[in-house]
Amino acid sequence: MKFVETFHLYPFLDTTVSLAAAFILGTLIGAERQYRQRTAGLRTNVLVAVGAAAFVDLAQRIAGSTEAVRVISYVVSGIGFLGAGVIMKEGMNVRGLNTAATLWCSAAVGACAGTDMVAEAALLTVFVLAGNTLLRPLVNMINRIPIDDRATEATYEVSVISSREAMPQLRDLLVERLELANYPVSDVVVADRGDDTVEIVATLVSTAVDPHEIEAVTDYLEQQKHVSNASWDGSTKD
Incomplete structure (x- = not known):
């Protein structure tokens, strides 16, 4: 059986840690998006993070770091198409840009987790959550400032x-x-x-x-x- 030949306990545990980290961190990002009733909510952000982690981890296990870097570039371009799907134009207004950017960041979190950089993935998650929550009062304050022609x-x-x-x-x-x-x-x-x-x-x-x-x-x-x-x-x- 091919499974017996390809299965190795320690690499498997390493993949488990990567995917679990991507799942947990993607859940944190997605929960905030779900709370604000955004188009891409909890499940979407989790799947993006886990999918990115899986592809990068797979490439690294099969062909090493060089191929993992190449797959990361493919993940970045692929997420661009996914992000475009949540951007909608309503008259002169464009909605969904922040949601698309959050998906992009979720993919980055997954890529970090897939390369076993779990601490970096957690740090990036903190910054993403800070950008979507802590900056909101500042955005609202700026929007209330009257425009001087x-x-x-x-x-x-x-x-x-x-x-x-x-x-x-x-x-x-x-x-x-x-x-x-x-x-x-x-x-x-x-x-x-x-x-x-x-x-x-x-x-x-x-x-x-x-x-x-x-x-x-x-x-x-x-x-x-x-x-x-x-x-x-x-x-x-x-």
Whole structure:
């Protein structure tokens, strides 16, 4: 029987320790994810950790450390596909990035356990749990800080709605007033709005702005003849 030839007690016990460590540490990471009702919960993180440990341990037992390193690289790329499955885009929002990163870390924990680096695997687990728990209050505190438009780099657009006949003059006036306020224009687009009305949109060179200065420009333009509306808007690059 091939089993009799391949079975050796001490290597088997070594594999048992590796898989057990991966199971326990994966359970710790997965329990936190399960508690927060994430897509990849307890079982997923445990299976990722144990699977990574099994592949690495198998490669190390068969062909030594060199092949184990190669298998670790395959585990890293394979987890990338698994992580992509939990990332979902809902409109302009992307969900699941933290869950995917946690799966990636679970695989790293399993790889450490598979190479008999159980202490390192435990240390990594502590850092993963700290990242998912201890940093949450800091994240919430940062999210509550009001955003200062003057300190935020974004793409800003100034829009003027006017009659088609007055468009050339107003387009030049728009660029002139923005440059006088030290906001250079990178592009100007004219869109047809129908009923002899056009929209002139000037995109500013990426910079930080003072809302009061931009509003002063739009207020001035809105007072001009043939202008029905003038406004501005900004969106962050990230």
